[in-house]
Amino acid sequence: MAPNMVSRRIGVVGYGCLGQSLVSNLLTQGPELGLELVFVWNRDPGRMAGHVPPALELPSLAALEERHPDLVVEVAHPKIIQDWGPQILRHANLLVGSPSALADQATEQQLLEASRRWEHAVFVARGALWGCEDIMRLDAGGGLQSLRVTMATHPDAFRLEGPLAAAQAAGPRTVLYEGPVRGLCPFAPRNSNTMAAAALAAPSLGFDGVTGVLVADLSLDDRHVVDVELRGPPGPTGRRFAVHTRRENPAEPGAVTGSATIAAFWRSLRGCSQLPSRPGIHLC
Numbered sequence: 001m002a003p004n005m006v007s008r009r010i011g012v013v014g015y016g017c018l019g020q021s022l023v024s025n026l027l028t029q030g031p032e033l034g035l036e037l038v039f040v041w042n043r044d045p046g047r048m049a050g051h052v053p054p055a056l057e058l059p060s061l062a063a064l065e066e067r068h069p070d071l072v073v074e075v076a077h078p079k080i081i082q083d084w085g086p087q088i089l090r091h092a093n094l095l096v097g098s099p100s101a102l103a104d105q106a107t108e109q110q111l112l113e114a115s116r117r118w119e120h121a122v123f124v125a126r127g128a129l130w131g132c133e134d135i136m137r138l139d140a141g142g143g144l145q146s147l148r149v150t151m152a153t154h155p156d157a158f159r160l161e162g163p164l165a166a167a168q169a170a171g172p173r174t175v176l177y178e179g180p181v182r183g184l185c186p187f188a189p190r191n192s193n194t195m196a197a198a199a200l201a202a203p204s205l206g207f208d209g210v211t212g213v214l215v216a217d218l219s220l221d222d223r224h225v226v227d228v229e230l231r232g233p234p235g236p237t238g239r240r241f242a243v244h245t246r247r248e249n250p251a252e253p254g255a256v257t258g259s260a261t262i263a264a265f266w267r268s269l270r271g272c273s274q275l276p277s278r279p280g281i282h283l284c
Helices: 017-028 061-067 078-089 099-103 105-118 132-140 162-166 193-201 259-272
Strands: 008-013 035-041 071-074 093-096 121-124 146-153 173-180 211-217 223-234 240-250 280-283
Touching: 008 017, 008 061, 017 035, 017 259, 035 061, 061 078, 071 078, 071 259, 078 093, 078 099, 078 105, 093 099, 093 259, 099 105, 099 193, 105 121, 105 280, 121 259, 132 193, 132 223, 146 193, 193 280, 240 259
Parallel strands: 008 035, 008 071, 071 093, 093 121, 121 280, 146 211
Antiparallel strands: 146 223, 173 211, 223 240
């Protein structure tokens, strides 16, 4: 560990593809980075058997305070944030891996109130959102008028709920949803996190003003494609500032999380673990 690096105790909530990668990194690289893994929790503890040291398995989230974490990393499901987020903030900073949870206004408000009360930070991983800082700066300067995020992948990679669960691809490329991000998050909680991060990066637009588009594309069986399109207000000549980025993220067939997103999340964890505990919601 570098002399000026502060040691941090880390808990991981969720042991799916992303959680497995983070736990592996924490066990192998954590000590030299000043990151100590103190617990792993998963809804199905059987998935951890033979992979997570028994001493690190947390039997219940209600017992997390006994491990004295500095940072709890959620990589499970938005419901964990909705049900346990405020309680976690009582004891530690929180890194949210399911920002679609914040599309629920009550959840966002409860997190903010708990953050301020206990003086712990809510960090939100940017995940697959490319150009996050640029969006934030443009929005803060009043130069952002519209933001549209399109997520396209093979339908096998979707984990849809509610009315979208019955949606069927009507051809090689089918738009399943187009509208405010807030309306999409409850029905595609695992496939709308990039859009949710964009809504948080652009608070002048927010969940109601950022447009999310979910596309089933039968040709994308080995990658996820995220298009981010933003425009500014008309200038003196009537022309607008505009940016369009396209991110192709390699992914295993049927995987919800692409390989580049896994690497980006590890960087987010490392970065926020060294940040001060500032109340509020912060993208990292």
